[in-house]
Amino acid sequence: xxxxxxxxxxxxxxxxxxxxxxxxxxxxxxxxxxxxxxxxxxxxxxxxxxxxxxxxxxxxxxxxxxxxxxxxxxxxxxxxxxxxxxxxxxxxxxxxxxxxxxxxxxxxxxxxxxxxxxxxxxxxxxxxxxxxxxxxxxxxxxxxxxxxxxxxx
Amino acid sequence: xxxxxxxxxxxxxxxxxxxxxxxxxxxxxxxxxxxxxxxxxxxxxxxxxxxxxxxxxxxxxxxxxxxxxxxxxxxxxxxxxxxxxxxxxxxxxxxxxxxxxxxxxxxxxxxxxxxxxxxxxxxxxxxxxxxxxxxxxxxxxxxxxxxxxxxxxxxxxxxxx
Numbered sequence: 001x002x003x004x005x006x007x008x009x010x011x012x013x014x015x016x017x018x019x020x021x022x023x024x025x026x027x028x029x030x031x032x033x034x035x036x037x038x039x040x041x042x043x044x045x046x047x048x049x050x051x052x053x054x055x056x057x058x059x060x061x062x063x064x065x066x067x068x069x070x071x072x073x074x075x076x077x078x079x080x081x082x083x084x085x086x087x088x089x090x091x092x093x094x095x096x097x098x099x100x101x102x103x104x105x106x107x108x109x110x111x112x113x114x115x116x117x118x119x120x121x122x123x124x125x126x127x128x129x130x131x132x133x134x135x136x137x138x139x140x141x142x143x144x145x146x147x148x149x150x151x152x153x
Numbered sequence: 154x155x156x157x158x159x160x161x162x163x164x165x166x167x168x169x170x171x172x173x174x175x176x177x178x179x180x181x182x183x184x185x186x187x188x189x190x191x192x193x194x195x196x197x198x199x200x201x202x203x204x205x206x207x208x209x210x211x212x213x214x215x216x217x218x219x220x221x222x223x224x225x226x227x228x229x230x231x232x233x234x235x236x237x238x239x240x241x242x243x244x245x246x247x248x249x250x251x252x253x254x255x256x257x258x259x260x261x262x263x264x265x266x267x268x269x270x271x272x273x274x275x276x277x278x279x280x281x282x283x284x285x286x287x288x289x290x291x292x293x294x295x296x297x298x299x300x301x302x303x304x305x306x307x308x309x310x311x312x313x314x
Contacts, residue, residue: 066289066311067270068254113314140312
């Protein structure tokens, strides 16, 4: 193996590591909390530069890390810092106003949650599948620091 | 020449990583997950019982569980934990615990904390998934008689309703 070939291999390896390990992270989707926007099983890529120069907005779908980046959650931002969030009969209220959520196709009227404020540096995220029981659905406020990026598709 | 350098570097890294306390704690975590899991189809009752019995060595005399939405939180002895795991495994065909993103912080020569994500998948006979969830955990471990033992499992709230 010539030294040129080794250099080329190392360069390709490094580029692939940076691209797929830090910028466009491939992920396997498991779980039904984002139905029907994302199917219970599928693949996507997490685009990490999405919030390098901007802040997450209401309606964005974001990827949230747990202890690290091997297991992450896909959720939709419904409120940002300073907002007040509540659920009444399955309808989402942000700052006291009912929200039109065209991406929500399954809705249970059992979803009721008293109003709560989103603290500074936090966002409030919920999955699109509101047809499942509220107790089973993992959602809530989380630190903006946990956002890794957005799904590319 | 290049392959020699690579071989020496790999050997040095493996040697370095396999000796330290962090490596031992990581191995204890992985072993614990493997012992709690029951994934092989032909795993008989005897083998399951032996695996569960071996769990005792991973826990201190008292181990505390502090998880969210979990009805069995409290302080348990290693014997109680092994018994609970055995009962749980007998109810399901497949129990799989996988650990991700393990990071070990040594607080002293005798104490450490492990931050990780645990994914648990439980299936009944027929392959129907009963539960599949991931939780972020902070585990406390302490060294007793040369072995690292778990003293506490606490769940980190990633999302708060």
